[in-house]
Amino acid sequence: MRRHSDLWICRxxxxxxxxxxxxxxxxxxxxxxxxxxxLLTPLPLAIVVDSxxxxxxxxxxxxxxxxxxxxxxxxxxxxxxxxxxVLVTLLTQLRGAASAxxxxxxxEQLVLGFRTELFQRVQRLSFGYHDRxxxxxxLYRIQYDAPAxxxxxxxxxxxxxxxxxxxxxxxYVTARLDWPIAGIAxxxxxxxxxxxxxxxxxxxxxxxxVKAIESSTMSGVQETLSSLRVVRAFGQExxxxxxxxxxxxxxxxxxxxxxxxxxxxxxxIGLATVASTAAVFYIGVRHIQSDRLTLGSLLLITNYLGxxxxxxxxxxxxxxxxQASFESAERTFTLLDQQxxxxxxxxxxxxxxxxxxxxxxxxxxxxxxxxxxxxGISFEVAAGDRVGIIGATGAGKTTLVSLLMRFYDxxxxxxxxxxxxxxxxxxxxxxxxxxxVLQEPVxxxxxxxxxxxxxxxxxxxxxxxxxxxxxxxHDFISRLPQGYATQVGERGMALSGGERQRIALARAxxxxxxxxxxxxxxxxxxxxxxxxxxxxxxxxxxxxxTFVIAHRYSALRNCxxxxxxxxxxxxxxxxxxxxxxxx
Numbered sequence: 001m002r003r004h005s006d007l008w009i010c011r012x013x014x015x016x017x018x019x020x021x022x023x024x025x026x027x028x029x030x031x032x033x034x035x036x037x038x039l040l041t042p043l044p045l046a047i048v049v050d051s052x053x054x055x056x057x058x059x060x061x062x063x064x065x066x067x068x069x070x071x072x073x074x075x076x077x078x079x080x081x082x083x084x085x086v087l088v089t090l091l092t093q094l095r096g097a098a099s100a101x102x103x104x105x106x107x108e109q110l111v112l113g114f115r116t117e118l119f120q121r122v123q124r125l126s127f128g129y130h131d132r133x134x135x136x137x138x139l140y141r142i143q144y145d146a147p148a149x150x151x152x153x154x155x156x157x158x159x160x161x162x163x164x165x166x167x168x169x170x171x172y173v174t175a176r177l178d179w180p181i182a183g184i185a186x187x188x189x190x191x192x193x194x195x196x197x198x199x200x201x202x203x204x205x206x207x208x209x210v211k212a213i214e215s216s217t218m219s220g221v222q223e224t225l226s227s228l229r230v231v232r233a234f235g236q237e238x239x240x241x242x243x244x245x246x247x248x249x250x251x252x253x254x255x256x257x258x259x260x261x262x263x264x265x266x267x268x269i270g271l272a273t274v275a276s277t278a279a280v281f282y283i284g285v286r287h288i289q290s291d292r293l294t295l296g297s298l299l300l301i302t303n304y305l306g307x308x309x310x311x312x313x314x315x316x317x318x319x320x321x322x323q324a325s326f327e328s329a330e331r332t333f334t335l336l337d338q339q340x341x342x343x344x345x346x347x348x349x350x351x352x353x354x355x356x357x358x359x360x361x362x363x364x365x366x367x368x369x370x371x372x373x374x375x376g377i378s379f380e381v382a383a384g385d386r387v388g389i390i391g392a393t394g395a396g397k398t399t400l401v402s403l404l405m406r407f408y409d410x411x412x413x414x415x416x417x418x419x420x421x422x423x424x425x426x427x428x429x430x431x432x433x434x435x436x437v438l439q440e441p442v443x444x445x446x447x448x449x450x451x452x453x454x455x456x457x458x459x460x461x462x463x464x465x466x467x468x469x470x471x472x473x474h475d476f477i478s479r480l481p482q483g484y485a486t487q488v489g490e491r492g493m494a495l496s497g498g499e500r501q502r503i504a505l506a507r508a509x510x511x512x513x514x515x516x517x518x519x520x521x522x523x524x525x526x527x528x529x530x531x532x533x534x535x536x537x538x539x540x541x542x543x544x545x546t547f548v549i550a551h552r553y554s555a556l557r558n559c560x561x562x563x564x565x566x567x568x569x570x571x572x573x574x575x576x577x578x579x580x581x582x583x
Contacts, residue, residue, distance in 0.1 A: 004333075012329075013329055017110055027099060035169050052074050057071070058077060110154065122138045126341035128341040128408060136218050141335050151322065188275075196316045199264075204327055210254050210258065211327055217251060348427070357417070362376050362412065364410060374399060389563045396565050406423070435508035435513040438504070445487070448480075449484035455507045471503070473503060473505070515544060518550075521550075538558050546559075
């Protein structure tokens, strides 16, 4: 994967954060207020040493605001120092509280918006992309990589700019007090920059490995838990445990390497700053001995230097720490920039309700990097035909109907709906013409009513019940303690296979699409349940162009057209005859 510069990533993240620029500006202003407050923080101590304990007058700006009665006596100057300390502390706390509230709100909104954009993009990517990368990788990027917009924008760029301004202010004030000390202090900047540049790319590479391992580990966990019945049935819990532990140990080793690099980096930064501080102490003491500097001024300079070195060190460490966020951001941009294998034309045609004629014209297809799955498929289907698709496992049956809904596009040839190439229609309009019932019905972790209404979220209770009756599902739903409000559990596992299939049929009834795809809908149910489902299917197919994939001829008995595939080739297509043959 190509790695972009830190600056490129910052610019792009800021563009995504554009709606919240006013909030970011507010955070920045509050951050800037920290600089004058930081300049004022050590001032009370200097006043106590030089003006309350000594005889030095108050600083001119402060003296102008102080009554003469207080400014003229040591006790009064002590009261001024105490009052200034309380005021600066109060302002510092108020600024911190306001900044924390605004940062929290802005950060959460930024992450929410970025995650939403990523989720929307993932839903629209073609199945080819998900086949190659798996769904867990996208989940990791949405959940764990998306917060990079917060770390870089709010907790990276703003503190960075604020630290630069703080360095400038502290350098200026220190130079006014003693310019040789300021010069020595600022010499550490190129040293810190050089150390940071040396370690930055290496840290970035290690974080790339960490992210890849974490995503792989998460994928393995998801795969195991979703297949837990198979794992237990074959007694492979120990094997899956070992796989998980192996991935986790790889992550541990990478994290340890990263920590060692960070430790070396931090040590070098610390040595550079302490060397500069030692030089400042030496020169400062010599200047006091030669009466060029007072003790209070040295204490003030020392405090300012601490606030000067602190942002210098923070900038260096922030650049290093942000490498994890830069890597995460780059992963999210890779996802956002992913081109769909099923693009929509800029001038794509709308479609209201299709008539339902279908024509395959010399269609060929292969999955990315794989062998050819379909070879020169050509046949026509009239509106309202019931097409039974038969063939051995791997013959290309499911691929054929996947092309119909543009889950994939043909590599060669074309598919026509009512005389128009599928690629000329708007994707959303095209897919709204189809209802689909799969071999393993997909139900969501919500109520039965909501699962049926997934095809039409605004459907009324009467419409939902009517669809359930047509699917022969109303009776078993009514017997449940909570009826249509029954929670089906994850992937519908609280229901039997036949019950799940009838809920899926009810969903198709409610959608009322002109084209219907039934992908081996009775292969996993018993004979008695199959009869109920086939009866509902017969009702559902009336007036619709239907494609039925099945191994059992009983599921194809109501089909008037048969298409037979063998090794991705069309071996027969025509009207169905008694006994299940096709011509």
